[in-house]
Amino acid sequence: MKQVCFGVDIGGTTVKLGLVSREGELLDKREFPTFRDLGATFDDIADHMRQVMAAFPDCQCVGAGVGVPGPIVDQSTVVHCANLGWENVNVAQELSSRANLPVKVANDANLAALGEQWQGAGKGCRNLVMLTVGTGIGGGIICDGRIVAGATGGGGEVGHMTVPFHSDWQCGCGRKGCLEVTASASGIIRAAKAFSPFKEMDKVTAKDVYDAAAAGDTNAQAVVGEAAAALGMAAVTISCIVNPEVFLLGGGVSAAGSALLDPVETAFRTCAFGPCADVRFALAQLGNNAGIYGGAALFFAE
Numbered sequence: 001m002k003q004v005c006f007g008v009d010i011g012g013t014t015v016k017l018g019l020v021s022r023e024g025e026l027l028d029k030r031e032f033p034t035f036r037d038l039g040a041t042f043d044d045i046a047d048h049m050r051q052v053m054a055a056f057p058d059c060q061c062v063g064a065g066v067g068v069p070g071p072i073v074d075q076s077t078v079v080h081c082a083n084l085g086w087e088n089v090n091v092a093q094e095l096s097s098r099a100n101l102p103v104k105v106a107n108d109a110n111l112a113a114l115g116e117q118w119q120g121a122g123k124g125c126r127n128l129v130m131l132t133v134g135t136g137i138g139g140g141i142i143c144d145g146r147i148v149a150g151a152t153g154g155g156g157e158v159g160h161m162t163v164p165f166h167s168d169w170q171c172g173c174g175r176k177g178c179l180e181v182t183a184s185a186s187g188i189i190r191a192a193k194a195f196s197p198f199k200e201m202d203k204v205t206a207k208d209v210y211d212a213a214a215a216g217d218t219n220a221q222a223v224v225g226e227a228a229a230a231l232g233m234a235a236v237t238i239s240c241i242v243n244p245e246v247f248l249l250g251g252g253v254s255a256a257g258s259a260l261l262d263p264v265e266t267a268f269r270t271c272a273f274g275p276c277a278d279v280r281f282a283l284a285q286l287g288n289n290a291g292i293y294g295g296a297a298l299f300f301a302e
């Protein structure tokens with residue numbers, strides 16, 4: 001019998017559910033809305049799991065690995081999840097009691113990093129750091145093949161490292177000078193808004209700023225250059241602590257491709273600490289499926 005595992009990514013508006021084989025093949029994927037009511041959401045996930053398994057009668061399901069956007073302790077409980085309004089919810093218990101399967105839980109960004117390590121751009125690496133650059137900056141640290149979740153589930157929150165850029169800009173976390181206020185899409189837009197033509201535009205996206213930089217706009221070049229410098233410097237610090245083999249860049253801003261990757265790597269190489277400097281930089285490969293692969297990796301790889 002073929003062994004399979006569910007990977008589940010619970011977001012604020014949708015749940016992504018995938019069935020993945022031990023060999024890393026995504027056999028089935030579906031998306032459905034997250035309900036306001038916690039019990040209804042878990043009932044629905046368990047229903048979908050039964051539907052999927054009915055379509056794969058020759059497979060044996062070993063469990064479900066679940067990603068939730070919040071700090072996770074004991075691979076089971078989300079301490080706090082603002083997007084879903086959850087406080088101290090034992091996700092593993094809620095789902096395993098309904099689906100009758102073993103369930104392991106991780107932070108969604110950490111799980112995406114694990115997925116990339118198992119079947120994506122970090123395949124074959126035991127030590128990897130992923131920086132997910134979107135509206136904010138999330139991330140995941142994989143050491144010796146395992147997620148570093150830390151004592152209270154805050155491990156891998158690389159977006160809230162303090163960096164020497166915009167030390168007066170307040171972060172959503174309430175502190176100042178976090179990496180994400182400079183280098184996230186929101187930070188890039190905020191910095192660009194100080195200059196024309198962005199100042200006069202109603203809606204600016206990070207892509208607009210990257211496009212302007214590519215077209216030769218010197219202000220836009222300065223803004224994206226600063227974001228890259230902040231990411232590169234953060235990578236230098238992280239490398240001194242966990243010495244990864246590879247840094248992966250993912251998230252919406254990574255659609256800029258080498259326009260993001262190359263200057264981050266250059267900034268890193270400029271001031272990396274020798275014994276930790278032998279690091280590869282690459283773009284993440286699994287996109288929105290990274291969390292699903294990561295969920296399966298909790299059973300098949302970790």
Ligand SMILES: [Zn+2]
Nearest residue numbers: 160171173178
């Ligand atoms: Zn912060």
